[in-house]
Amino acid sequence: MFTPLRRLGLAALCLLALSACNLDDTAPRSQFVADGEACTSDDACVSGLCLNGLKVCAATCEDSCEGDLVCTEGHCLPADYCDEGFGPGCALTGCEPSCHADATCDLQAEGGPTCVCNQGFEGDGSSCTLVDENPCLIDNGGCGDPELVQCDALVDADSGEREAQCTLINPCITANGGCGDPEFFTCLHTGVGDRECADVDVCADANGGCGDPERYACVPRSGAPPLCRFVASCDVAYEASLVYDSFVSSNDVDGIFVGRPFLVTAPHGFDAENEGYQAANLHQTYLMFELQPLSALRGSSELDVTAIHLDMQVMPSSMSEGAGVVTVHQVANEWYGANLRYSNRPPVLFHELSRMPVFLDGAGLGDHTLRLQGELLSQRVLESVNVGARYLSLMLESEEVGIFYYSNRYNEGAKAPKLSVIANACDQQGFGAQANATVSRSEPDTALGEGDGLVADRDRSEFYVRFDMSQIPVGSEIVGAQLELVAIDATSFGGDATFTLDYLTTEVWDEASVTYSSRPAAAGAELATFTVDTSETRDHAQRIILDTTELFETVAERFEAEQSISLRVAASGDAATFAGRNHSQTAWHPRLTVIYE
Numbered sequence: 001m002f003t004p005l006r007r008l009g010l011a012a013l014c015l016l017a018l019s020a021c022n023l024d025d026t027a028p029r030s031q032f033v034a035d036g037e038a039c040t041s042d043d044a045c046v047s048g049l050c051l052n053g054l055k056v057c058a059a060t061c062e063d064s065c066e067g068d069l070v071c072t073e074g075h076c077l078p079a080d081y082c083d084e085g086f087g088p089g090c091a092l093t094g095c096e097p098s099c100h101a102d103a104t105c106d107l108q109a110e111g112g113p114t115c116v117c118n119q120g121f122e123g124d125g126s127s128c129t130l131v132d133e134n135p136c137l138i139d140n141g142g143c144g145d146p147e148l149v150q151c152d153a154l155v156d157a158d159s160g161e162r163e164a165q166c167t168l169i170n171p172c173i174t175a176n177g178g179c180g181d182p183e184f185f186t187c188l189h190t191g192v193g194d195r196e197c198a199d200v201d202v203c204a205d206a207n208g209g210c211g212d213p214e215r216y217a218c219v220p221r222s223g224a225p226p227l228c229r230f231v232a233s234c235d236v237a238y239e240a241s242l243v244y245d246s247f248v249s250s251n252d253v254d255g256i257f258v259g260r261p262f263l264v265t266a267p268h269g270f271d272a273e274n275e276g277y278q279a280a281n282l283h284q285t286y287l288m289f290e291l292q293p294l295s296a297l298r299g300s301s302e303l304d305v306t307a308i309h310l311d312m313q314v315m316p317s318s319m320s321e322g323a324g325v326v327t328v329h330q331v332a333n334e335w336y337g338a339n340l341r342y343s344n345r346p347p348v349l350f351h352e353l354s355r356m357p358v359f360l361d362g363a364g365l366g367d368h369t370l371r372l373q374g375e376l377l378s379q380r381v382l383e384s385v386n387v388g389a390r391y392l393s394l395m396l397e398s399e400e401v402g403i404f405y406y407s408n409r410y411n412e413g414a415k416a417p418k419l420s421v422i423a424n425a426c427d428q429q430g431f432g433a434q435a436n437a438t439v440s441r442s443e444p445d446t447a448l449g450e451g452d453g454l455v456a457d458r459d460r461s462e463f464y465v466r467f468d469m470s471q472i473p474v475g476s477e478i479v480g481a482q483l484e485l486v487a488i489d490a491t492s493f494g495g496d497a498t499f500t501l502d503y504l505t506t507e508v509w510d511e512a513s514v515t516y517s518s519r520p521a522a523a524g525a526e527l528a529t530f531t532v533d534t535s536e537t538r539d540h541a542q543r544i545i546l547d548t549t550e551l552f553e554t555v556a557e558r559f560e561a562e563q564s565i566s567l568r569v570a571a572s573g574d575a576a577t578f579a580g581r582n583h584s585q586t587a588w589h590p591r592l593t594v595i596y597e
Helices: 004-023 375-386 549-561
Strands: 032-038 049-051 054-058 070-072 075-077 103-106 114-117 121-123 128-130 149-155 162-168 185-191 194-199 216-221 224-230 235-239 241-249 262-265 271-274 277-280 283-290 305-314 321-331 348-361 368-373 391-399 403-406 418-424 427-432 435-440 453-457 461-468 478-491 498-503 528-531 542-546 564-571 575-579 591-596
Touching: 054 075, 114 121, 241 262, 262 277, 262 283, 262 391, 305 375, 321 368, 348 368, 348 375, 348 391, 368 375, 375 391, 375 418, 427 461, 435 453, 453 478, 478 549, 498 549, 528 542, 549 564, 549 591, 564 575
Parallel strands: 453 564
Antiparallel strands: 032 054, 049 054, 070 075, 103 114, 121 128, 149 162, 185 194, 216 224, 235 418, 241 283, 262 403, 271 277, 283 391, 305 368, 305 403, 305 418, 321 348, 321 391, 427 591, 435 461, 453 461, 453 575, 461 564, 478 542, 478 575, 478 591, 498 528, 498 564
16 A cells, blocks of 8 residues: 555656656657556556556646647546556555455545455454354355345254355246246245245236137136137117207297207296206207218118117206106108297107106206117117118107207217117027037947937046037128036036037037947147036036137137037036936027127
């Protein structure tokens, strides 16, 4: 280590040496040169400068130097001189003399680099002795990398000596911490040597492999691939275009009210104010919808409609109270908004297409949707669509209560009246089993026949069910499939009561003659797995519904290839009997529902 006095002496000596160098041109002012003699960082070299282990002479300077050299502490030096050199302006890079093997050089110590004995040792840094018999202080107690393994010194109960105990800091880095298959379980490091196991959200990525999430829902299962369930609806809502909406008042028979942000229905004697309008006596609301977009949905064919409804948004400020009825009538299309008056209102063509009871409690219905529907309303809309009518006009009136509705002029039509047609965009067929049979390994050459029960018994028996899909039009796209089975008996043999659904590679088998020896080959594809309750308290009839992606895709493939599919059910550890196609309870028969478009 350099003391302050020693550093001062070196500086004076170096200045003299530098002057000599500069006077005899050994080192021009723009350069610095080595004098060839070896030196170390604490050598009192002639110039006080060392570079790469050699003494050097450097030109002196006050502010600047020529070329790429910079003026550092009065010497012209390279800008990166301190990276490899030692001298004025450079921080010390180590301890001198060197530290003891069990000490560390503290470069940040006050007063300059200082040797400090390691933990468990004592001394001045140049000499250190062991003071603590802690095995973990030397080489981490032999536990290995201290960043991965923690060493704890524990006292042995017999010898009384301290021994190293090694603990893996993060157990999750080895074999997933013992949590199981990392595809289904994740290991969470919670502390030294501690971890928690959690299920992986298998449905988070790509809908768990179930396909289109609008058609299939991914249902997670602990420690197993997810279940994929068909959830899509074949119903599609179509909305007729609102052309005009307005109302008329018996209190002002020639008044035109088109363009108001509200509509009104009220009986005689009604009197209330809303949106600055004083509604008194009879008020009727008129709506005209364009049906042409609905007619174009299926060309000239009839719409496959499942529901039709008229939605009216009731304003919060409807102040009438009590029970009443809102009625919908069909009127002639002989009007338009800018010319509609009570005095020239169109005639009614069909009365009471819908009657909807309502109740107002004095505070009004609030911002509420009043849905008006009925068989006659649906019938008139369908007939109008199917005959190619362009428009349909409806009139609303109310009994006992007065109601204000939002019109097409309110908030750019966001809450305007809506006439919706719910159409079935796809078809579905339910198929009963065309054939079914059980085969048994214990009776390999015996045809057990169709029977009324189908048995899956461990590795002894399995059964087959065939469904004929030829009623589905050729060229249809299969979009969903669901299989229903009913277990009518079950026996536990200590297994997990799991059953597997597969399919056969051929449709050529006869239920009256198929045996275990002549059984058709199975594809070996797991279309679904399911469990059956084998307890004594089980239901007599357990309905099993299977609607996995694998089943749907296989049904689609077999429809394309054969328009038929044969399914196989086998058991892994227990046994169950399922109702066959000849069972007395027809509701329990095997059934395959296929959805197509």
